[in-house]
Amino acid sequence: MTDNVIVLAGGLSHERDVSLRSGRRVAQALRDTGHTVLEADVNASLLDTIAAVADPVVFPVLHGGAGEDGALRSVFDLLDIRYVGSTGPASRIAFDKAVSTPVVAARAAGFRTPRQSSLPHDMFRELGAANLIAALGEQIGFPMMVKPARSGSALGCTKVTQASELPAAIVAAFAYGDIAIVEEFIEGVEVAVSVIDTGGGPRALPAVEIRPRSGVYDYTARYTAGETRFVTPADLSDAEAARCAELALAAHEALGLRDLSRTDLIVRDGEPVFIEVNVAPGMTETSLLPLAIEASDASFAEVCAALVRVARQRSGDTDLP
Amino acid sequence: MSSLEPSRRDTRLDPYIDQYADRTGSMTVSAVRALFAVANRPEVVSLAGGMPNIADLPLADLGASFDQLIQTKGVQAMQYGSGQGELFMREKIVEVMAEEAITANPDDVVITCGSQQALDLVTRIFIDPGDVILAEAPSYVGAMGTFNAYQAQIHHVEMDEDGLLPDALRQAVVALRAAGKAVKFLYTIPNFNNPTGITQPLERRREVLAVARELGVLVVEDNPYGLLTIEGEPIDAMRSMDPEVIYLGSFSKTFAPGFRVGWVLAPHAVRERLTIAQEAAVLSPPVFSQFAIANYLDNFDWRGQIATFRSMYQARRDAMLDGLSAHMPTGTTWTSPNGGFFVWVTLPEGLDSQALLPRAVNERVAYVPGTAFYADGFGSRNMRLSYCFPTPERIYEGTRRLGKAIADELEMHATFGLDTGEHRHTDRNLGPAPDVS
Numbered sequence: 230m231t232d233n234v235i236v237l238a239g240g241l242s243h244e245r246d247v248s249l250r251s252g253r254r255v256a257q258a259l260r261d262t263g264h265t266v267l268e269a270d271v272n273a274s275l276l277d278t279i280a281a282v283a284d285p286v287v288f289p290v291l292h293g294g295a296g297e298d299g300a301l302r303s304v305f306d307l308l309d310i311r312y313v314g315s316t317g318p319a320s321r322i323a324f325d326k327a328v329s330t331p332v333v334a335a336r337a338a339g340f341r342t343p344r345q346s347s348l349p350h351d352m353f354r355e356l357g358a359a360n361l362i363a364a365l366g367e368q369i370g371f372p373m374m375v376k377p378a379r380s381g382s383a384l385g386c387t388k389v390t391q392a393s394e395l396p397a398a399i400v401a402a403f404a405y406g407d408i409a410i411v412e413e414f415i416e417g418v419e420v421a422v423s424v425i426d427t428g429g430g431p432r433a434l435p436a437v438e439i440r441p442r443s444g445v446y447d448y449t450a451r452y453t454a455g456e457t458r459f460v461t462p463a464d465l466s467d468a469e470a471a472r473c474a475e476l477a478l479a480a481h482e483a484l485g486l487r488d489l490s491r492t493d494l495i496v497r498d499g500e501p502v503f504i505e506v507n508v509a510p511g512m513t514e515t516s517l518l519p520l521a522i523e524a525s526d527a528s529f530a531e532v533c534a535a536l537v538r539v540a541r542q543r544s545g546d547t548d549l550p
Numbered sequence: 551m552s553s554l555e556p557s558r559r560d561t562r563l564d565p566y567i568d569q570y571a572d573r574t575g576s577m578t579v580s581a582v583r584a585l586f587a588v589a590n591r592p593e594v595v596s597l598a599g600g601m602p603n604i605a606d607l608p609l610a611d612l613g614a615s616f617d618q619l620i621q622t623k624g625v626q627a628m629q630y631g632s633g634q635g636e637l638f639m640r641e642k643i644v645e646v647m648a649e650e651a652i653t654a655n656p657d658d659v660v661i662t663c664g665s666q667q668a669l670d671l672v673t674r675i676f677i678d679p680g681d682v683i684l685a686e687a688p689s690y691v692g693a694m695g696t697f698n699a700y701q702a703q704i705h706h707v708e709m710d711e712d713g714l715l716p717d718a719l720r721q722a723v724v725a726l727r728a729a730g731k732a733v734k735f736l737y738t739i740p741n742f743n744n745p746t747g748i749t750q751p752l753e754r755r756r757e758v759l760a761v762a763r764e765l766g767v768l769v770v771e772d773n774p775y776g777l778l779t780i781e782g783e784p785i786d787a788m789r790s791m792d793p794e795v796i797y798l799g800s801f802s803k804t805f806a807p808g809f810r811v812g813w814v815l816a817p818h819a820v821r822e823r824l825t826i827a828q829e830a831a832v833l834s835p836p837v838f839s840q841f842a843i844a845n846y847l848d849n850f851d852w853r854g855q856i857a858t859f860r861s862m863y864q865a866r867r868d869a870m871l872d873g874l875s876a877h878m879p880t881g882t883t884w885t886s887p888n889g890g891f892f893v894w895v896t897l898p899e900g901l902d903s904q905a906l907l908p909r910a911v912n913e914r915v916a917y918v919p920g921t922a923f924y925a926d927g928f929g930s931r932n933m934r935l936s937y938c939f940p941t942p943e944r945i946y947e948g949t950r951r952l953g954k955a956i957a958d959e960l961e962m963h964a965t966f967g968l969d970t971g972e973h974r975h976t977d978r979n980l981g982p983a984p985d986v987s
Contacts, residue, residue: 239591241588241591241593241594242588243581243584243585243588243908243911244584245584245587245588245591246583246584246585246586246587246588247584249587272591350962350965353965353966354961354965358965358966358967359967362966382581384581384908385908396966396967396968397966397968399966400905400959400962400963400966400968401905403909403962404905404906404907404908404909404912404959405908405909405912406912442562447581448579448580448581448584449578449579449580449581451579452579452584453578453579454562454563454564454567455562455563455564455567456562456578457562457563458560458561458562459559459560459561459562459563460558460559460560461558461559461561462557462558464558514563515563520561523559524559
């Protein structure tokens with residue numbers, strides 16, 4: 230058995246920069262725990278690179294695109310390459326908000342999800358944008374959130390408070406992909422709950438509360454140190470915190486995820502509402518999962534090492550959802 | 551909100567967040583900046599960066615020459631040097647400036663770490679917070695970053711196809727002074743303006759200088775690209791017509807940017823302060839780089855190398871202009887530069903180049919949105935395209951991809967009725983930029 234780990238970061242998605250930052254942090258953590266780490270990007274030489282390393286575990290720290298949508302993980306499944314994180318099929322479902330939200334709504338009984346509609350751009354062209362926009366206003370109501378179905382880091386997301394803003398917000402979301410999500414805006418306490426499984430089954434880490442200085446947890450607020458206040462554990466009652474943990478675990482299970490995930494949710498009137506789940510949570514200096522690990526009195530490096538160990542011990546058979 | 555329990559950690563992940571200077575307020579991460587990380591991938595045709603293409607340099611010969619330099623003058627070349635820069639380098643710079651009709655004394659040259667640091671020094675010695683710097687509309691993003699760092703107020707002056715408008719300059723100065731503002735200097739890039747590629751003809755330079763002289767406005771002339779004129783000879787520098795002009799030069803485009811050697815030529819009294827400011831900033835500009843560049847100028851055909859660069863950039867410019875003609879949707883316009891690195895594109899009405907960028911990246915092409923080149927929010931319909939680095943074939947392909955992204959965005963706008971202007975973003979879209987095409 231070797232200590233070889235290949236940390237995958239970069240990729241071609243809009244979140245490449247975030248991924249590179251996350252990857253460097255994970256790679257350093259694994260080096261600190263005695264692993265031999267190779268950092269690699271996703272390109273035509275990747276499979277040769279992996280083949281050249283003896284008995285590696287791949288740690289994908291790719292945000293967005295093929296790294297998070299399951300495409301690359303399906304290749305690893307096919308080639309019996311061991312890796313940290315959820316399977317290709319599970320990632321595919323989780324990454325697409327147009328699919329994951331209804332799945333959580335159906336399978337995580339007793340938890341709330343926002344009213345949501347997902348629409349490809351050609352629907353607007355074929356059915357007439359004005360009609361659909363009017364229907365969205367009536368059915369979802371204002372304020373509402375508009376976002377790309379398959380993207381992260383709040384890229385392409387807009388809060389829409391009146392009908393006149395809706396077309397531009399939808400066009401902005403379509404700049405990132407072919408399907409836009411329009412969903413009810415949930416007002417409340419913004420919280421992220423990370424789930425990790427280092428061998429003893431999935432467990433929820435302490436909730437991290439997010440208080441962006443500008444009021445909006447956008448790209449700048451996410452990745453500029455100082456722009457957001459993080460409170461760990463979140464300033465919630467014990468009952469609320471417990472419900473948040475239950476929801477994150479329920480989403481993790483409902484989507485068939487493994488090893489690690491992060492569920493973003495909003496606590497409204499004492500009850501958490503599911504917003505989205507991430508199979509490749511950010512690992513940067515300002516990211517939520519590392520903060521949650523710290524709040525649980527564990528070390529980031531040890532958790533990364535434990536995730537690698539779990540992946541290494543896993544048989545080639547994948548646990549499909 | 552309830553008070554936090556002692557066991558809770560409340561952090562902004564930066565213990566110094568309340569201690570930074572006010573001028574750092576805009577130094578934050580942005581999604582647009584992050585998208586440029588994707589542009590570095592080989593799959594993406596990056597028309598974003600302004601990186602000089604130095605692949606044609608005679609690297610083997612340079613290596614042998616630098617080896618000789620280290621063996622014969624290494625101890626001196628790797629030591630601290632003069633704060634003003636080495637005399638032999640300043641003498642060489644005077645020779646280089648003569649190519650653009652400038653007559654100067656080496657004593658009036660201060661060597662800097664690229665002309666970017668010359669900008670920093672000039673701003674440092676002239677600007678108090680709130681002072682006004684006049685700049686072309688649009689202007690070099692890196693200069694505006696420096697001006698902002700010194701809390702200057704940037705006021706843009708309109709351009710036409712011949713660059714700065716003298717009447718607009720006059721009106722701006724008069725109006726700003728009437729409002730009690732201290733107008734400290736005019737920052738201008740007369741040759742192949744970054745980002746527009748527009749050049750001021752000789753007569754326009756005279757007119758601008760006449761207005762500046764009449765109103766007592768100092769002129770800072772930034773000229774990194776003048777020797778990269780494609781057709782014809784470089785136009786005489788403004789400094790050649792007026793010794794009071796502060797002139798910024800650089801070897802980054804005519805040789806190589808990695809040496810970080812630029813310079814500022816200034817009237818005697820100004821030069822004195824610049825030298826003292828330079829000593830405070832870096833003690834001495836890179837001595838080894840000065841030796842290396844002087845060695846290059848002495849022993850290589852640097853004029854021939856510039857001619858090679860010009861023809862290499864001409865092929866790239868032609869590929870870009872051909873590509874734009876072939877691929878841009880109706881309603882798109884662009885400039886046709888005779889040198890430098892950049893073409894300035896104006897999108898059809900209603901489109902926003904910043905909103906378009908993720909779609910362009912999906913198509914594997916990148917550019918810089920026009921708003922980066924304005925301090926006042928204009929430029930949403932514009933983008934800067936660089937033709938300096940990719941091969942002509944890749945540039946042409948990049949324009950094809952860009953054309954598709956624009957066409958798709960136009961279709962989207964048509965679907966959603968956004969071309970009427972009624973439903974546009976109001977925060978970013980401040981209407982069309984000045985027509986500089």
